[in-house]
Amino acid sequence: MMPLTFKIDHQERFVSVKAEGRVVLKDVEDYFDALMVQNAMPYPKLLDLTGAELVASDDDMMMLGARVSAYAAVDPRGPICLVAVTREAVDMLRRFTNLGGATRPAKIVTTVDEAREWLAGQVKGQG
Numbered sequence: 001m002m003p004l005t006f007k008i009d010h011q012e013r014f015v016s017v018k019a020e021g022r023v024v025l026k027d028v029e030d031y032f033d034a035l036m037v038q039n040a041m042p043y044p045k046l047l048d049l050t051g052a053e054l055v056a057s058d059d060d061m062m063m064l065g066a067r068v069s070a071y072a073a074v075d076p077r078g079p080i081c082l083v084a085v086t087r088e089a090v091d092m093l094r095r096f097t098n099l100g101g102a103t104r105p106a107k108i109v110t111t112v113d114e115a116r117e118w119l120a121g122q123v124k125g126q127g
Contacts, residue, residue, distance in 0.1 A: 003027045003052065008040045015045040015078075019052035025060040032067060041071065044119045045080045048112050054092045065099040079105040079122040081115040 004027045006017040017031065035041050056064070071077065082093045090108055097106040105122050109115050 004031050006031060006034065008034065008038050008043070010038070010040075013043045015040050015043050017045065017047040019047065019049045019054075021051070021053060022055055023049075023052045024055050025063060028064060029067070032071075036071075036074070041074045042076055042078050044078045044123055046083070046112070046115045046119055047080065048083045048115070049089055049093070050083055050085050050112075052089070054089055056092060061095055061099070064096065068099045077104040079119060080107075081119050082106070082108045083110065083112055083115050084108060085110055 003021045003023045004017060004019050006015060008015050015035065019027075080097070082097070084090050084093055093108050097108070107115075107118050109118060
């Protein structure tokens with residue numbers, strides 16, 4: 001099983017991601033590549049990381065930061081809501097959401113329902 005499984009729904013203009021097990025830099029890069037190729041950067045994204053072990057060194061975070069910075073030309077990027085329950089995951093996700101000067105709304109919550117509700121409010125606020 002892949003550590004990151006995701007669905008890019010072009011009809012609903014929504015990306016849902018489920019992470020399970022050990023997630024490394026390459027997994028995140030592959031996900032970013034799919035978003036770019038399928039023109040899904042503007043879509044709202046829900047990332048459920050409750051079953052994931054996020055593995056990223058400081059160098060990995062710098063690489064992610066460089067990549068996220070390069071995506072600045074793709075603005076607008078859709079809002080992103082990350083679901084995590086461990087302190088380690090929340091700390092790493094805070095670092096991630098601060099990378100590359102992204103201007104999109106981002107939030108870390110503890111349940112998928114909370115994430116869906118927040119994202120729905122973000123989408124409603126845009127229209």
